[in-house]
Amino acid sequence: MSISHCPSCLKPGYTEFCNLCRKKLFGGKKVSPILPFSRPEYNHRRVEHGDRISISGVQSKYSLKLLGTVLELTETGGEYILKPFVPGELENMSSMPANEHITMQMARRIFGLDIAENALVFFSDDKTPAYLTKRFDVLANGTKIQQEDFAQISRTKPPWPLIYLKRTLKRKVIKQTDFTPATTFLNLENESKFQRAD
Ligand SMILES: [Zn+2]
Numbered sequence: 514m515s516i517s518h519c520p521s522c523l524k525p526g527y528t529e530f531c532n533l534c535r536k537k538l539f540g541g542k543k544v545s546p547i548l549p550f551s552r553p554e555y556n557h558r559r560v561e562h563g564d565r566i567s568i569s570g571v572q573s574k575y576s577l578k579l580l581g582t583v584l585e586l587t588e589t590g591g592e593y594i595l596k597p598f599v600p601g602e603l604e605n606m607s608s609m610p611a612n613e614h615i616t617m618q619m620a621r622r623i624f625g626l627d628i629a630e631n632a633l634v635f636f637s638d639d640k641t642p643a644y645l646t647k648r649f650d651v652l653a654n655g656t657k658i659q660q661e662d663f664a665q666i667s668r669t670k671p672p673w674p675l676i677y678l679k680r681t682l683k684r685k686v687i688k689q690t691d692f693t694p695a696t697t698f699l700n701l702e703n704e705s706k707f708q709r710a711d
Contacts, residue, residue: 514640520546521632523618530632537630538647542582548595549583551638555597558586573599577645584634584645590655595634597643610644617646 519527521534529546530538538544550558559575576591577584584593598609614633620626630647650658 514635516546520634521630534630534632538632538645539579539582542579544579544582544584546632546634547640548634548636548643550586550636552597552636552641553638555586555595555636562588573597592648592651594646594648595643596646597636597641607641610642613644 516528518525519529519531519534521530521538524531530544532541535541535543555575559573574594574596576587576589577593577595578587578590579585579592584595586595596610596613598607600606610633614631617628617631621628629649632645633642634645635642650660652658
């Protein structure tokens, strides 16, 4: 695997995070997009301690803390959330992290939404990708800010918000843009089709 674009903003010509993304994601610290642990080590930690972390959702995920310049798995005081793909029977499961990443980048650049900082990072052994997002509901001193999503406010159960999102995206995005499948970005070797909005 070779990285030729910033793994966060996908700006070409970078083999690691660009300075702007480094500042937004890690307070300027030089953090490698290659995680300091392997996928088997992640799986082992999740089996051992997965029930101790409280992050909502069904997808495999774990909390990370930045210690110096190293992202480490943690059960308490998480500053980031790591979401690797879940091997399964459906097709293209390994594209899940890239799909979430490009969707979030599109939300910012095409729709101008204020999104959580995010990036792709890679396991140390086989370099498979995982989605990384910085928590916006935790202050620097560790205080948690209560969050509610629209499904909770409207007392509606998923999956209808997801169906609505799919319809909206299909209508507003896919028909109007030269859309590059998220899988293209897994090897990070192609020119980004998206231009920065700023
Ligand atoms: Zn960047």
